[in-house]
Amino acid sequence: MKKNVFVIIGSVFLSLLIFYLIFFKGNFIAKNVKPLPPDSITAPDTTSDGIKIIEKDLGYTLTIPKNYIGETNGDFSRTYRPDVQNTGQGPINFLYISVVPKGKEGEEGTIYNYSQNNIQTLRNMAIGETRSFGGNTDPNLNQYFSYQRDADLMLGGYGAKSFVNTKPWEFPNGTTEYRYLVEFEAVIFIIGGYTGEDIDLQGTITKSEMDSIFADLKITPETITSYSPPPTINEWKTYTNKEAGLTFEYPGNWQFRTDGQNFPDKDIFGLFVVGQTQRPQTELYDGVNFAVMKPQATDLDTLSWMKTRYETNQPEYPDRPPKYESVSFSGLRYEKITICGLGCFPYYHIKINGKIYGYLGFAVGPNENYYNSMIGQIISSIKYY
Secondary structure, three states, X not given: OOOHHHHHOOHHHHHHHHHHHHHOHHHOOOOOEEEOOHHHEOOOOOOOOEEEEEEHHHOEEEEEEOOEEEEEEOOOEEEEEEOOOOOOOXXXXXXXXXXXXXXXXXXXXXXXXXXXXXXXHHHOOOOOOEEEOOOOOOHHHHHXXXXXXXXXXXXXXXXXXXXXXXXXXXXXXXXXXXXXXXXOOOEEEEEEEEEEOOOOOOOOOOHHHHHHHHOOOEEOHHHOOOOOOOOXXXXXXXXXXXXXXXXXXXXXXXEEEOOOOOOOOOEEEEEEEEOOOOOOOOOOOOEEEEEEEOOEEOOOOHHHHHHHHHHOOOOOOOOOOOEEEEEEEOOEEEEEEEEEOOOEEEEEEEEEOOEEEEEEEEEEOOOHHHHHHHHHHHHHOOEEO
């Protein structure tokens, strides 16, 4: 992007430009661009000539060529470009993916190429229609922010609205921006790229190259981090089991489960919560699973019993052995074991009156910390008799 163009701009035009940049700040690259963290990128697939990007919390996977690099642009945007850069300016062409989760609609200026007004403009356009984000207040500026809606297409497995800007601001002549809009109830994806077919500079991307990369895109809105708070707990209920010899309090708006099988003898009590982003008939990735084990009489101490219970059989994932630690709830010492496979599941055990009591307290998803706090409150309220 060229920075020295402002030298020749007159004072009146400069004033308009400053106003425009402030008003439409969502359209410009933030200054905190940095390389993607290592755990966002997997090793190249042996059957592929690219690098697979897994952005579970942003709801997509993508494979980029080996000569590309990925960069973060704030918390909700990622850019991908050839690993070259011309002296004195930013990247000539790049691809971008921005995600606007529910609850973050007001993040203008921090999510690349996003503003609520601009999204509304694009959303309301008919195919073939051209509109400018500038509202036609200044034709000299509007030409850089005018979009024509093209025919809809499939992108990442979902239908996408398609838009073209043939003269994007601050890019070399000959650059075209392709912008795609994929909308769900809980999230908006803004996906696009700046391409240059005939630009005589390093780092250009052709339209066909962009299409080839986006052909591998997979959008997974069900995995995206939701920022909506969990429902408020208005009342706590009491569970009592005289035969088992325990009683405790639990959130009244958590759902009761009667068919749980988290323990060998089935669960004597269970609770679950289905989070807002959880998709039906899939493994739990947003919510809570809490279960109570039928007490087991034993002469063993708690840790010895746990090792017999959890380590007798050959582990399914030998590279992820169980982890033990002691934790305290309301002055009582519980032994915690975390079993990891496709996910990590924490179990809590304590020996009272010659019996081992056990609990599964599993929380996952965007409200994981909150749910774990509630699990801690449940276990803290347990009374034995």
